[in-house]
Amino acid sequence: xxxxxxxxxxxxxxxxxxxxxxxxxxxxxxxxxxxxxxxxxxxxxxxxxxxxxxxxxxxxxxxxxxxxxxxxxxxxxxxxxxxxxxxxxxxxxxxxxxxxxxxxxxxxxxxxxxxxxxxxxxxxxxxxxxxxxxxxxxxxxxxxxxxxxxxxxxxxxxxxxxxxxxxxxxxxxxxxxxxxxxxxxxxxxxxxxxxxxxxxxxxxxxxxxxxxxxxxxxxxxxxxxxxxxxxxxxxxxxxxxxxxxxxxxxxxxxxxxxxxxxxxxxxxxxxxxxxxxxxxxxxxxxxxxxxxxxxxxxxxxxxxxxxxxxxxxxxxxxxxxx
Amino acid sequence: xxxxxxxxxxxxxxxxxxxxxxxxxxxxxxxxxxxxxxxxxxxxxxxxxxxxxxxxxxxxxxxxxxxxxxxxxxxxxxxxxxxxxxxxxxxxxxxxxxxxxxxxxxxxxxxxxxxxxxxxxxxxxxxxxxxxxxxxxxxxxxxxxxxxxxxxxxxxxxxxxxxxxxxxxxxxxxxxxxxxxxxxxxxxxxxxxxxxxxxxxxxxxxxxx
Numbered sequence: 001x002x003x004x005x006x007x008x009x010x011x012x013x014x015x016x017x018x019x020x021x022x023x024x025x026x027x028x029x030x031x032x033x034x035x036x037x038x039x040x041x042x043x044x045x046x047x048x049x050x051x052x053x054x055x056x057x058x059x060x061x062x063x064x065x066x067x068x069x070x071x072x073x074x075x076x077x078x079x080x081x082x083x084x085x086x087x088x089x090x091x092x093x094x095x096x097x098x099x100x101x102x103x104x105x106x107x108x109x110x111x112x113x114x115x116x117x118x119x120x121x122x123x124x125x126x127x128x129x130x131x132x133x134x135x136x137x138x139x140x141x142x143x144x145x146x147x148x149x150x151x152x153x154x155x156x157x158x159x160x161x162x163x164x165x166x167x168x169x170x171x172x173x174x175x176x177x178x179x180x181x182x183x184x185x186x187x188x189x190x191x192x193x194x195x196x197x198x199x200x201x202x203x204x205x206x207x208x209x210x211x212x213x214x215x216x217x218x219x220x221x222x223x224x225x226x227x228x229x230x231x232x233x234x235x236x237x238x239x240x241x242x243x244x245x246x247x248x249x250x251x252x253x254x255x256x257x258x259x260x261x262x263x264x265x266x267x268x269x270x271x272x273x274x275x276x277x278x279x280x281x282x283x284x285x286x287x288x289x290x291x292x293x294x295x296x297x298x299x300x301x302x303x304x305x306x307x308x309x310x311x312x313x314x315x316x317x318x319x320x321x322x
Numbered sequence: 323x324x325x326x327x328x329x330x331x332x333x334x335x336x337x338x339x340x341x342x343x344x345x346x347x348x349x350x351x352x353x354x355x356x357x358x359x360x361x362x363x364x365x366x367x368x369x370x371x372x373x374x375x376x377x378x379x380x381x382x383x384x385x386x387x388x389x390x391x392x393x394x395x396x397x398x399x400x401x402x403x404x405x406x407x408x409x410x411x412x413x414x415x416x417x418x419x420x421x422x423x424x425x426x427x428x429x430x431x432x433x434x435x436x437x438x439x440x441x442x443x444x445x446x447x448x449x450x451x452x453x454x455x456x457x458x459x460x461x462x463x464x465x466x467x468x469x470x471x472x473x474x475x476x477x478x479x480x481x482x483x484x485x486x487x488x489x490x491x492x493x494x495x496x497x498x499x500x501x502x503x504x505x506x507x508x509x510x511x512x513x514x515x516x517x518x519x520x521x522x523x524x525x526x527x528x529x530x531x
Contacts, residue, residue, distance in 0.1 A: 121405070121406035121407065121409060122406065122407050199409070204409060205441075205442065208440075208441045208442075209440040209441055209442065209457075211441075211508075212440045212441045212508050212509045212510045213440060213510065215508035215509070215510055215511055215521075216510040216511060218520040218521065219520060219521075219522065221508075221511070221521065222507065222508060222511060222521055222522060222523075222524050223373050223524065225508050226372060226373045226524050226526050227369070227370055227372070227373055229372075230372040231372045231375070231377065231403075231526055232376075232377075232506065232524065232526040232527050233402055233403045233410075234403070234409070235403045235405065235406055235410065236403075236405045236406045237372070239406075
């Protein structure tokens with residue numbers, strides 16, 4: 001049976017503790033470190049084809065290395081991708097990533113819909129009909145965008161519910177909760193402004209009702225609805241305005257805030273579910289533990305394999321001693 | 323050798339209120355702020371301008387005077403917003419004014435079909451003599467006063483006039499619960515009394531008749 005070369009994970013993306021030591025004589029070992037028995041039993045000379053294969057296998061790693069020498073991003077990436085998560089992390093913790101995925105689907109399908117859509121009051125409906133009826137796979141892409149919008153709204157609420165019921169909004173993650181609430185509002189804005197774009201009976205009347213609900217806010221409500229409509233009645237510029245808000249203004253804000261949201265997730269770490277009990281070393285005072293936990297926040301690994309505020313035993317004893 | 327006086331605070335020469343470095347920092351930030359404002363302010367003004375813009379007054383003939391009677395409405399469709407085709411059309415129910423109801427004779431009443439709750443289209447039901455909204459069950463009497471459901475005020479009306487034997491409809495206006503005309507409000511906004519301040523009139527609407 002022919003043996004195939006095993007796929008090798010490049011060293012540059014594996015964190016040092018997980019890296020396997022290179023075998024003597026194998027590709028990838030450092031030069032100038034000849035094993036002691038090399039002279040006694042020299043390795044078999046490689047054929048030209050084997051050498052080419054060897055170089056070919058290294059090519060992607062070399063390319064990665066070339067980029068990383070100039071970006072120095074591997075430290076950050078390994079820190080982010082191999083960060084430790086608390087005990088008890090479960091499927092509920094994927095709701096945030098699921099929401100992000102739904103957003104990416106909306107962004108990608110939205111870009112392709114924009115290639116055929118005409119944001120004009122007289123042509124919008126016809127252009128949507130054209131997408132649905134004539135463009136190959138048009139109905140599919142439009143359908144993904146339409147149903148994906150509902151999926152994203154549902155997922156963002158589930159993600160919010162997870163955060164709330166697991167108590168994951170508490171110190172030091174309040175700012176991330178606030179950013180998340182702004183993202184929720186922006187998502188609802190996307191759902192609202194996107195609804196008008198097909199410009200059929202349903203979107204027309206739904207938008208009128210939505211804008212009028214806006215107007216019921218005292219003092220600034222009437223001006224807010226004038227701003228949304230670009231005038232006293234829903235007109236030609238309303239559609240263009242909703243289109244600009246829907247595909248330029250809000251997506252930019254959402255992308256920026258998702259960046260901030262994820263930065264804080266990586267920086268602060270995630271919380272353990274509430275049913276996981278804190279592990280404390282025997283005899284240590286809980287107050288000293290909290291103190292050490294606060295000290296540990298700065299290093300970017302708030303919770304390795306442990307619950308918030310209850311640091312691993314090593315740090316805990318250090319904190320108590322200081 | 324004369325000892326030079328140490329600057330106090332450090333970094334300042336005598337008589338200076340600001341170091342050179344600080345002056346440049348403040349100056350550069352001020353210039354940056356000015357440049358930013360020069361871009362942001364016109365852009366924001368551009369976006370909010372429609373709030374302060376009032377379109378041209380528009381009158382449209384909807385039928386000869388003889389078409390309309392006192393005791394029932396006739397449904398007419400006319401263009402309220404130009405440039406967006408059918409979406410800019412709106413429906414009004416028009417009748418002659420009735421002295422029985424305490425209205426000035428010889429005029430015409432044009433009631434908008436826009437529900438005062440959230441803007442759904444209401445329908446005049448001949449048998450009941452009422453306007454009924456299909457969305458959330460708002461009910462209005464023959465004059466357009468609210469008699470049931472969630473609406474917050476009577477139905478809007480349009481200004482009317484007669485030109486060359488034709489009834490013409492003009493700008494929209496809202497009314498209070500006593501049917502006194504006020505400037506047009508959006509659906510969902512109360513009229514009359516303190517509400518005139520809580521839901522202030524918008525510059526984009528026409529003055530009440």
